[in-house]
Amino acid sequence: MKNNIFWAVVAGVICVSLATGTRAQTIKVGAVINLTGPASSYGQYHAKGLQDYFRYVNEVKGGVAGRKIEFSPLPS
Numbered sequence: 639m640k641n642n643i644f645w646a647v648v649a650g651v652i653c654v655s656l657a658t659g660t661r662a663q664t665i666k667v668g669a670v671i672n673l674t675g676p677a678s679s680y681g682q683y684h685a686k687g688l689q690d691y692f693r694y695v696n697e698v699k700g701g702v703a704g705r706k707i708e709f710s711p712l713p714s
Contacts (some may be wrong), residue, residue, distance in 0.1 A: 663706070664707065664709065665706070665707050666710070667709050669685070669688065669711050671711045673685060689711075695707055
């Protein structure tokens with residue numbers, strides 16, 4: 639039930655943003671990554687891989703639907 643409500647809200651936000659005609663120049667993507675503790679080696683490796691992938695999408699593929707992706711990992 640909660641899942642259906644969540645997707646209904648997401649669909650509503652998308653419809654409103656498409657209807658208003660406003661479009662952001664960049665798509666902002668964040669991630670919570672462990673940079674300390676026992677999982678830190680995985681977290682640091684994962685963050686570097688994500689940065690490389692988004693750089694590839696922006697430079698080689700031209701972004702997503704013509705918009706660039708901005709990635710900012712958040713340390714936990």
